[in-house]
Amino acid sequence: MYAIQETIRPSADLRNHYNEVSRQCRENNEAVIITVNGRGDTVSLGYEEYKRMKARIELLEILAEADEDVNYGRVAPMKDTFEDLRRMLKELPV
Helix, strand or coil, X not given: CCCCCEEEEEHHHHHHCHHHHHHHHHHHCCEEEEEECCEEEEXXXXXXXXXXXXXXXXXXXXXXXXXXXXXXXXXXXXXXXXXXXXXXXXXCCC
């Protein structure tokens, strides 16, 4: 299971120590939770970590759709599927 490290910091740190917060996100792959008046408000992530998280979410959505298809019987024999794919590939212009 994937678990991202989290740190909680007040919004003043974002204003007064942006470079430190940014480096913490990038170098440690941490999520920094910014609080306002002691309550969670915003989360800051390094760009690379954001892209990884987004890719995982997209993959999970695809897998959930596939699982739903199986549960509702929206499936086809593998042989038919590969034959359809081969036919579509042959029709593509080269």
